[in-house]
Amino acid sequence: MGRYDVRMPKPVDVEERRRAIADAVFELVDERGVEGASLRNVAERSGLNIGSVRHYVDGASGMLALAARVMAERVEARLRAIASRASERGMDGEQVALDLFEEFLPLDERRRHEVTVWLAFTELARVEPDFAAEAKNLLEAPREVSALVLQRAGVADVRLGAELMAASIDGLTLALLHDPGRISQGEVRELLRAQLGLCMALRSEGGDAE
Structure with missing residues (x-):
């Protein structure tokens, strides 16, 4: 087709770009704090230009809000996957419950990134009513x-x-985020199991534990 060859532009994958921005925010907030997740730094880390980032978010607070929404979606997907596997395999109820609770804790790099953004976003929301x-x-x-x-x-x-x-x-989240070596993952599970036992012992509202 030579000089008349007209190539169609590659379609933009909105979700892919959204995830790339969120992942960049996760990493930068964990590494450098909220101030480190600037438009320029997020653009560089995500491989996008600043104009593209601005197209999807409104400033630094918008990037944090986007990351918080992506975090919620990912946690929800993991919780659903745990419940689905448990249903298929007929797993013990306590084991399933502990697996679910652990998804909220910073027990690996991925979840530490998420928790860091979650705390930053909730602090932002304290002074920004829109969030x-x-x-x-x-x-x-x-x-x-x-x-x-x-x-x-x-x-x-x-x-x-x-x-x-x-x-x-909530308490374990803060302890593990600020002092990761404080307790082992096995100890975390035992603490969750013990707390679950206390919850199971509750009577009706206002009553005493058995």
Whole structure:
């Protein structure tokens, strides 16, 4: 076709670019803090130009919000995968519950990146009302999973039990993020198991543990 050869431009994969931006934010926030996730740094890390990054997000806070949404999607997908495998294999209920709870903790590089962004985003939402609803949804996630586990186990006070379980997850999140070698992954699982046992012992709201 020679000089008249007209090539169609390669279609843009929006989700691929969205993921690339989010992954860059995850890495930079973990390495350098929120200030390190500038438009220029994110563009360089993601392999995109600054104009492309600006097309998908509105400034630094927009990049953090995007990363938080991608994090929520990935955690939800992993939780669904655990539940699906458990259903197929008929796994023990306690084992499944502990597997679910561990997905919220920074037990490897991937989850540490996610937790770092989650904390940064929730702090941003504290002073930026536009992000408050999304931040609340992220905070509610471990409570919703805990409530589902406890409801299926027949615990009388599901609400209080879910708060108790989530409080343990929240505390372990901070401890593991700031002092990764403090406790081993096996010890983390034992702590989660012990806390789950306390939640299972709850009576109705306002009652004493058995």
